[in-house]
Amino acid sequence: MKSIGRWLLLGVITLIGIFLLSNIRQMFLSVQPDQIKVTVNASISMQKLSEMLPGSRILNEKNGLLEVPYGKYFEYQGTAMTIKGVLRSSVVPLDAPIISWRYYTYTVKAQVKNLFLRGDLGKYRDPYTRKEVTIAHAIPQMLLKTCTYFIPGLVLAIMLSTLVALWASVTKRIGAVLDGIHALLVGLPDFFLIVLIQLGAIYATKFVGHYVLLIVQVGNRTPFLIPFLTIALIPSVTMYGTLRVAIKRELGQDYVVTALAKGLTRREVLFSHVLRNVMEDMLAILPKATTLALASMAVAEAICGIGGLGGFIILPTYQGISSMSSICVVLGLVAMAFHILYALLRKHFVVRTEEVAGV
Structure with missing residues (x-):
């Protein structure tokens, strides 16, 4: 019985290690994880846009920089493009890639939360149909x-x-x-x-x-x-x-x-x-x-x-x-x-x- 318990423990540790190592790429950042850059026309102001993106605030109105909740830059970038009056929405590149344990921890926690609370294993975009598939x-x-x-x-x-x-x-x-x-x-x-x-x-x-x-x-x-x-x-x-x-x-x-x-x-x-x-x-x-x-x-x-x-x-x-x-x-x-x-x-x-x- 003890032998079975040891093997089960080893299996769990192995799966945890695989999970952590498969997310190692999230440690390397080349963009700001809490900023996006938008270009708007005269029909909408940066202040109005910020109000339509809950949790965001204006960093530089002239350059169109918005601060968003940490780690959600990709989600907010996509949401901004759906708002009428937004001409362009993009991420903000860093001067040089960095290693960020904070962002790695954030992504791992988010995945664990989605897995255990929602049963969400993730999504991908099918290259043939261009549709998101769970x-x-x-x-x-x-x-x-x-x-x-x-x-x-x-x-x-x-x-x-x-x-x-x-x-x-x-x-x-x-x-x-x-x-x-x-x-x-x-x-x-x-x-x-x-x-x-x-x-x-x-x-x-x-x-x-x-x-x-x-x-x-x-x-x-x-x-x-x-x-x-x-x-x-x-x-x-x-x-x-x-x-x-x-x-x-x-x-x-x-x-x-x-x-x-x-x-x-x-x-x-x-x-x-x-x-x-x-x-x-x-x-x-x-x-x-x-x-x-x-x-x-x-x-x-x-x-x-x-x-x-x-x-x-x-x-x-x-x-x-x-x-x-x-x-x-x-x-x-x-x-x-x-x-x-x-x-x-x-x-x-x-x-x-x-x-x-x-x-």
């Missing part, structure tokens, strides 16, 4: 879109890395070739691999002479193959390296030597005995591989312009003032759900033995 309604669609290629890609990564690692252990020549390919892939940046996959899809389309693969998201049509291969390829490289080391370790054990001496082939030993004994190593690397898959998914969605969970965070067209932290927390929950699954699998499949001291 995150609470958009998250299920984003999650479903992401899972259509994330889960199959992760499953393929597990199967691919396991089979290739076993294949590399059949003969030294095959192992040397596959280890060389693995070393090459490890040295390449994830972004470069994704671009290569995308270029391959483009050249395949040119070679065939007609449309073959969807490269970027167009309306409701979402690319599948590019993010799917990206998620499958990058984590499998990490898992392959771990499994190769684990299999080499097991091949040096006494039970393998005995099995080979009794007439079993190397392939039979690998699939019947070694594979079962490297299960713990596989389950140990899976959390890291899943994190890599999530990062690869975000990059692939950004490159392909997909409005999934990862693409929402990276693509500027989807980013909103109050919605970034909500999506980051959801991604954190997805990663934690997989980690819980792996912990349950370890408990179920990994057999632990303990030595008992003689009395």
Whole structure:
């Protein structure tokens, strides 16, 4: 029971950390957080405008400067533009960007207040319809879109890395070739691999002479193959390296030597005995591989312009003032759900033995 309590506490602290870090950009200010600048025509005076914007006061009537409640400059700027007689409304830039803990604290408190008192996770503007969409309604669609290629890609990564690692252990020549390919892939940046996959899809389309693969998201049509291969390829490289080391370790054990001496082939030993004994190593690397898959998914969605969970965070067209932290927390929950699954699998499949001291 204490162990469960510690893990729950760690999960809560992790989510709080994700929430705080996802708002770190709010700490960097390039505009005055409590001022706006307006230009009006003869039909309205600055005094009248100030009265129509509750909580504001005139700082400089000649320059059209208004002081507004702290942190609400963006809201008041938009409201001012709806008032008849206002020709222009803009923020007031600072001479140089500054780091403001006050504004960071203000935005975090505002989000927490909206979340717990109103259940408001934030909003964003859809780049296609130009309408504001609430995150609470958009998250299920984003999650479903992401899972259509994330889960199959992760499953393929597990199967691919396991089979290739076993294949590399059949003969030294095959192992040397596959280890060389693995070393090459490890040295390449994830972004470069994704671009290569995308270029391959483009050249395949040119070679065939007609449309073959969807490269970027167009309306409701979402690319599948590019993010799917990206998620499958990058984590499998990490898992392959771990499994190769684990299999080499097991091949040096006494039970393998005995099995080979009794007439079993190397392939039979690998699939019947070694594979079962490297299960713990596989389950140990899976959390890291899943994190890599999530990062690869975000990059692939950004490159392909997909409005999934990862693409929402990276693509500027989807980013909103109050919605970034909500999506980051959801991604954190997805990663934690997989980690819980792996912990349950370890408990179920990994057999632990303990030595008992003689009395």
